[in-house]
Amino acid sequence: MNSDETVAVAAQIDRAENDPDIASVAAADALIPAAFSEEGQAGGAETILLVEDEEFVRKVTSEVLESAGYRLVSARCAAEALEAQRTCSEPVDLLLADLVLPGKSGHQLAHEFAGLCPHARILLMSGYAEQLALGGLSAHGRECLAKPFSTRSLLRRVRQALDKYPVDLRAPA
Numbered sequence: 001m002n003s004d005e006t007v008a009v010a011a012q013i014d015r016a017e018n019d020p021d022i023a024s025v026a027a028a029d030a031l032i033p034a035a036f037s038e039e040g041q042a043g044g045a046e047t048i049l050l051v052e053d054e055e056f057v058r059k060v061t062s063e064v065l066e067s068a069g070y071r072l073v074s075a076r077c078a079a080e081a082l083e084a085q086r087t088c089s090e091p092v093d094l095l096l097a098d099l100v101l102p103g104k105s106g107h108q109l110a111h112e113f114a115g116l117c118p119h120a121r122i123l124l125m126s127g128y129a130e131q132l133a134l135g136g137l138s139a140h141g142r143e144c145l146a147k148p149f150s151t152r153s154l155l156r157r158v159r160q161a162l163d164k165y166p167v168d169l170r171a172p173a
Helices: 004-019 025-039 055-067 079-088 105-116 129-133 152-163
Strands: 047-051 070-077 093-099 119-128 143-146
Touching: 004 047, 047 055, 047 079, 047 105, 055 070, 055 152, 070 079, 070 152, 079 093, 093 152, 105 119, 119 152, 143 152
Parallel strands: 047 070, 047 093, 093 119, 119 143
Antiparallel strands: none
16 A cells, blocks of 8 residues: 555544544445455455444455455344354354344354354454453353454454364265
């Protein structure tokens, strides 16, 4: 990214943070291609179920992951996520869920999801450090991603979670 692009991106971020009318998904859309191409991260073709109740975060995260080649199914809460999992035409390879959600928590969702999709990997995210430590998530086999995260960090952690168990346990097509 050249200095003009850097200034333009910084100006958009500043405007979005200071003006709620501009803090829209459109502002985020302009940031994704530049941020992604600079990082040069390898993506994948797996299906990710993203569960995030904050629309802006869900949209930006979806755009980053889709730009990397992943197929995305998104939901705002655990109930929507479980319904999406049931109706999804492709098996879900990764559940990427916020820990703090309306209704069931991300931890509760992960537990239920693991029972329904034992082949899928789970990556939980939170902006609250104490939430990540709560219940020793990593000790229970749950990967964790602290928010806020960079594009590079998101793509790296998603790829690591997907590659954790590289053997495809699903029946051949």
